[in-house]
Each structure stands twice: as structure tokens, then as C-alpha cells.
Amino acid sequence: MTGWYVHHHGAGHLTRFRAVRPHLAGEVVVFSSLPEPSSLPPQTSWVHLGRDDDRPAGAPDPADSDPTAGGLLHWAPLGHAGHARRLAVITDAIATRRFDRFVIDVSVEVALLVRLLGVATVVVTQPGDRSDDPHRLAYASATRVLAPWPGGAHRSQGFVEVGGISRFDGRVRDAEPDPGTVLVLGGGIVEGDLTERVARAAAASPGTRWQVAGGPTWIDDPWLALQRAEVVVAAAGQNSIADLAAAGARAVVVPQPRPFDEQAATGRILLDRSLAVVEPAWPADDAWPAVLDRARSLQPDWSLWGVAGAARRAADVIAEVGA
Structure with a gap:
């Protein structure tokens, strides 16, 4: 069984999951704050997570609640109920079901949580300068770091570069410009x-x-x-x-x-x-x-x-x- 965390920012993380999923055997459980898609591939289930960046009425702005823990993390605001609940849902799933691996696309905090719970992680990286302490910690804790770009395009740091992942891979070109x-x-x-x-x-x-x-x-x-x-x-x-x-x-x-x-x-x-x-x-x-x-x-x-x-x-x- 594979767990797969899909970040809720934009549509790209979900699109990448959809491109890779048909090639991955076995059961996959997706965890995300995105709405569940209207259709999922066979042997795929969806676990909805609450948001960790909302601001309930009267509550402090999570951005003002030491979300980086002094620079050690990217987003773990103090006293935010949504943040606590979403990590608790992932923890409960891992405690009650056996996951062989967990793909994280992308979150330093989820990557560290899953590894602390004893599940091997595949962390999806992104371009740019990821030399900050939180990224380095997530990458060091991962069994594999998957880079969705061609070899040599960016600093690899030992990442597994697989090429650009497109939902159109394998489609036949049947029209001209x-x-x-x-x-x-x-x-x-x-x-x-x-x-x-x-x-x-x-x-x-x-x-x-x-x-x-x-x-x-x-x-x-x-x-x-x-x-x-x-x-x-x-x-x-x-x-x-x-x-x-x-x-x-x-x-x-x-x-x-x-x-x-x-x-x-x-x-x-x-x-x-x-x-x-x-x-x-x-x-x-x-x-x-x-x-x-x-x-x-x-x-x-x-x-x-x-x-x-x-x-x-x-x-x-x-x-x-x-x-």
C-alpha cells in the first residue's frame, strides 16, 4: 500500500499524481486538503484533510504564531486546530493500516511526521534554491528524493531525476499548428x-x-x-x-x-x-x-x-x- 500526500496549492501536485498513478501497482491512499475528484483510479481512495492556514473568527493569524519553529520548519503554527487535526488524521491512518511507502508532494512537515512514524518516504522535490534547513532535513530523512526534471537541469544533490512528468506522455500528436x-x-x-x-x-x-x-x-x-x-x-x-x-x-x-x-x-x-x-x-x-x-x-x-x-x-x- 502506498500513501500519497498531495499539496493543495494549485493544480500541479494533483495533476502529477494522476500522471503517475496508472503506472503504480497496488492500493493508494491519497491525503489532501483538495476536494476529492469526481473520479479516482481503481484501488485509489481519498482522505480529506482540514486546512492548516485558515483563520477562524477571533483566532490569531497563523502566520504570526511561529509557524517555522525558529526556522526549523516551513509551516507548523502554534495553537492551530486545523494543523493539529490534519496531522492527526495522517497519524491515525498510519497507526491503523500498514503503509509500505509514502509519497510526499510536497510538505516538509508531513515528510518528517511520516518518517517519525516509521514509514519510508519518497519526497518530491521542486526547482530552485532548496538549501534551507527544513528542505535539507526532509531530503535527508527520505529514502528517495524524486526530481521531476531531466538529468542535469538543476542541482540534483543525489536526487533521482526521472524527466518532466506530463499528463500527455504517450499521447499521439494528431493535429498541426x-x-x-x-x-x-x-x-x-x-x-x-x-x-x-x-x-x-x-x-x-x-x-x-x-x-x-x-x-x-x-x-x-x-x-x-x-x-x-x-x-x-x-x-x-x-x-x-x-x-x-x-x-x-x-x-x-x-x-x-x-x-x-x-x-x-x-x-x-x-x-x-x-x-x-x-x-x-x-x-x-x-x-x-x-x-x-x-x-x-x-x-x-x-x-x-x-x-x-x-x-x-x-x-x-x-x-x-x-x-
């Missing part, structure tokens, strides 16, 4: 009104047709849209980049501010390997024609991102732990 089509992938790529920003960029780029897949215009399966886009505009999140690689897209990547310099680090690698046009921020309206021309001229070798077989390789790494 439609000239002039621009797809904006992800709703959090700019602050403010994305619809207005895209409209202005489209107006400044004659002959283009823009589509947004994210935010209020969410598309559950953007595979066809990815194939038909002449240029894709995306943030530098791990899932987005892996999906670009799976589709062989010509892309403009706009890294977003994230803790530990996560997306900026990925942007530097993409630029170094000539895989995408990388812009430090959403370009000005009148800059878009030149930015799109640069993206159209790319000949990216996305095989460098190692997407083919990455989900299966990740499953194999997980299955080896505690076997």
Missing part, C-alpha cells in the same frame, strides 16, 4: 485581469487569434489546443513545461514569482537549452509581435526534457521503496 494561433496556458500568468491583457496583446499583434486555457476559461484537456497553437504562452511551472515538451510546442515562458526562486530557475534552464523564449514579465503590448516572431523561429528539441516514460520511471522509483 494553425498559423496565427496563440494559446495562453494557465490563469495565474499575470496579475490583474488576464482577459484584458490578452485582448490588448492580440490587438497589438495583427493576424493572431488568442485563446486562454486557465482561470475562468479552464479546459480540462487542452491537448488539442496545445497542438493547434502556433505559439503557447505559459508560466514556468513543472507541469506546464512538461506539457509543452510533450506537445513539442514553440513557447513564450513567463516565470512567475514563487518561493525559493522556483520558476525563475526553470526559466534559466529553458533559455540555456534554447527550448523557449523566456520573458521576465508579461511583455508590453507593443512588444508582443517581436516576442511571437522569436518564438515562431524556435526549433526546440524538447526530447531534452525527458518526458517520454517519465511517469513510469517515477512509479518505478516509488515502487522500489519499501518493497
Whole structure:
């Protein structure tokens, strides 16, 4: 049996689980504060966890309650009932059922709790500077640290690099790019009104047709849209980049501010390997024609991102732990 902690920030951690799960044999119990999906794979159950960052009426802000324990942890606020309950649920599950391994994507505190309870852990790492004490402790306690990026892309520190994990790994490309089509992938790529920003960029780029897949215009399966886009505009999140690689897209990547310099680090690698046009921020309206021309001229070798077989390789790494 495998336990799997899915962090509730964004959709990326759940998307990665969905990509790897079909390749992992046996029963899997997922723990997350996210709502249970409408459908789960066979032999998969979902345990809902309360939030550890909410602020009940009259309660102190958890961010003011020494959440880092003086820098030893990332988030363990004093006196927060939700934080206590969510860890108690995980503890009770481990005390009453035998877990052979536990995947943590991502939480230093859950990784340490599970290991203290005597279960081998597979900790999923992320790009950026993770040399702080809490990350180092979580990695040192893990049986394996799984890195969802290609070999040599980031500082590995002995991590198991499996390649970029995409939900589209193995999909057949059955459409060609439609000239002039621009797809904006992800709703959090700019602050403010994305619809207005895209409209202005489209107006400044004659002959283009823009589509947004994210935010209020969410598309559950953007595979066809990815194939038909002449240029894709995306943030530098791990899932987005892996999906670009799976589709062989010509892309403009706009890294977003994230803790530990996560997306900026990925942007530097993409630029170094000539895989995408990388812009430090959403370009000005009148800059878009030149930015799109640069993206159209790319000949990216996305095989460098190692997407083919990455989900299966990740499953194999997980299955080896505690076997």
C-alpha cells in the first residue's frame, strides 16, 4: 500500500499524481486538503484533510504564531486546530493500516511526521534554491528524493531525476499548428485581469487569434489546443513545461514569482537549452509581435526534457521503496 500526500496549492501536485498513478501497482491512499475528484483510479481512495492556514473568527493569524519553529520548519503554527487535526488524521491512518511507502508532494512537515512514524518516504522535490534547513532535513530523512526534471537541469544533490512528468506522455500528436494561433496556458500568468491583457496583446499583434486555457476559461484537456497553437504562452511551472515538451510546442515562458526562486530557475534552464523564449514579465503590448516572431523561429528539441516514460520511471522509483 502506498500513501500519497498531495499539496493543495494549485493544480500541479494533483495533476502529477494522476500522471503517475496508472503506472503504480497496488492500493493508494491519497491525503489532501483538495476536494476529492469526481473520479479516482481503481484501488485509489481519498482522505480529506482540514486546512492548516485558515483563520477562524477571533483566532490569531497563523502566520504570526511561529509557524517555522525558529526556522526549523516551513509551516507548523502554534495553537492551530486545523494543523493539529490534519496531522492527526495522517497519524491515525498510519497507526491503523500498514503503509509500505509514502509519497510526499510536497510538505516538509508531513515528510518528517511520516518518517517519525516509521514509514519510508519518497519526497518530491521542486526547482530552485532548496538549501534551507527544513528542505535539507526532509531530503535527508527520505529514502528517495524524486526530481521531476531531466538529468542535469538543476542541482540534483543525489536526487533521482526521472524527466518532466506530463499528463500527455504517450499521447499521439494528431493535429498541426494553425498559423496565427496563440494559446495562453494557465490563469495565474499575470496579475490583474488576464482577459484584458490578452485582448490588448492580440490587438497589438495583427493576424493572431488568442485563446486562454486557465482561470475562468479552464479546459480540462487542452491537448488539442496545445497542438493547434502556433505559439503557447505559459508560466514556468513543472507541469506546464512538461506539457509543452510533450506537445513539442514553440513557447513564450513567463516565470512567475514563487518561493525559493522556483520558476525563475526553470526559466534559466529553458533559455540555456534554447527550448523557449523566456520573458521576465508579461511583455508590453507593443512588444508582443517581436516576442511571437522569436518564438515562431524556435526549433526546440524538447526530447531534452525527458518526458517520454517519465511517469513510469517515477512509479518505478516509488515502487522500489519499501518493497
